[in-house]
Amino acid sequence: MSYLIDVYYEKVRPQKNLVSLGLYISMFPQLIAGPIVRYIDVEKQIRKKRKFNFEQFSEGIKRFIVGLFKKVVIANQMGFVADFVFDGTGYAGAPSYWLGIVCYAFQIYFDFSGYSDMAIGLGKMFGFDFLENFNLPYISRSIKEFWRRWHISLSSWFRDYLYIPLGGNRKGLARTYINLLIVFFITGLWHGASWSFIVWGLYHGFFLILERLGLEKLLTKTPRLFRHAYTMLVVLFGWVFFRAETLSSGLSYIGSMFSLNNNYNEVFQYMNPYFMFVLFLAILLSTNVKTYLLRKIGHEKTTTILSYIKHPFYILLFVFSLFELATNSYNPFIYFRF
Template structure:
């Protein structure tokens, strides 16, 4: 089930909220029970079998954390139980997400042609597995105490607002709210506004941008031009941002409607002036997870230069692999790792001396190139796309199709560029402060328009659904 679906908006969410708020606030345990039941129904809607895998993951990590603390209390380190939990989590993730990729790689290298049955990817497994591992690791470190109530822990792991697409919520960030949280009309209103804002980004912008990109990549070779491919990858650049950040906005808004406060996941990454800054603003919960649980344990930057370079390459290769079981994702992650190394040790100071527009242009060109490898899983096809973008594909600079796409998408691309900056939100906040009723009318208009697109449109993918 997607947040951007009529089933969720008009049936699942209203029913869940009515039952949730029908229970008096002092009975938080009962409210948690409603959320746990709703979360399991939400997940099993499209994955009825894999809900048992998630429940198993909850049992595994719940008891592993208890055992870690019990061993530490008895004078041990708890390291063996920690290692067991981490290995089991990685095995589950690896088996369901990377088994097919591994078999294909073996067949390609050896020519063995080993037959295997492809496994359907459990939705959200990358997100909830990382949450589970961070919990056990934090218990081992003593950052948090183990949760004694299994159902409370299961709620943390399965909470439907952030279950299938993040942000990656660490247990310590919501531990208190699982046991005692407040609800207010102000929080509910702010959460509702955030949800509608994210819905608009996803439906009105991302879906139309995705349709544009799909139309361009479907063109026969004879109708391709340099500028048309630039329009296509610009559309994808905005699509993936509004698709994922819109979903994060909806998750954060839903959480706030029910008393939870999740961390921000995006902070206008397309205004960045370096790749380093870009990754401080893009998918911040994932970057934070890898920094705390992989990069720092490897030694971080408090090591020799060669070891620091190796640490960065390891982290960014894993970041790419986390996104998908394919070589293009590993290349995508390594690409950013190399660029971060170059900024750190080669030309970072020179970039800082450029005017602001030059720094921004440098960053966006690098990011746009990266999305080619992200969007096209076949590396050969991705390279062909890039060759065309940079006048090496034997295609004209522009043609009649270019003019068509410019005429039909210029407003969409312009609006997307504007909405990817803080300008629109800042203007809206000023409007809300001065004219509260008008701001409500604006959000009502966004909601109605989004629903109209949902009802009458047929293109409603979610890019990060596969992760």
């Protein structure tokens, strides 16, 4: 669609080489799970000879390994606990429901960002440079910022091909809010023909409108920690509807999060050392730890340390990921259906 629309508006020249057009349409690194690659972003790389060298191939391998680790180690471990809680296997108290949605938030982030990393890495191995798809969305301090960092290729696609053609914010406040609701209604529907997905989309659209109405200005006057907590709570409740099989089960799940049943026995059974280690990694890798190290240790020292450990580090990640694949039969492909 983006190719046809861009050709119609003469943003790109029509691709008359059937092989080159087929290459774009069937580009296997990103075909199944994203990121969404527009023709306009890879036109020059397809039309002209791509730069292909050992350094780029090496970067692609490292990026692929990082994505593989995110998927099979972090996302799978988080998903196992999330599925147990959401499927209602056993007697769970409110703490378990909170743990379940936190684990699902990490699962869907590391699952999809892991696939995006693998796609970007594979692209580099073949000489393509795909745009980034995630930028640490869980450090956001508003829903507006969250959507600038989450699934960037999707949000930018809807902005350019739906929101702006509808009029964007150029036709008054009322039309702007209607356009936002339309975009997020379609965003929810894009993920699946289910009321739970539609509610998830409209839910995010509602908070974006609230922030435009003045909530964002109020938030800027509050501490950063409060803004971050507000954003994460909104996102977590939204993920409940996204994960729930039906709208009623999603509402029931949220109700259980605030039940008076504070049974911690279910929570403690997950608290084995390995789960705690992976949970720590999930929290750590959701933050901008690299920038923190550069600021605290210094750019030169950090670069020197990383240059010594990076190759053994990537080998270790790859071996550990292979070990997980070989020993663990739980390996869901959750974003394939979206």
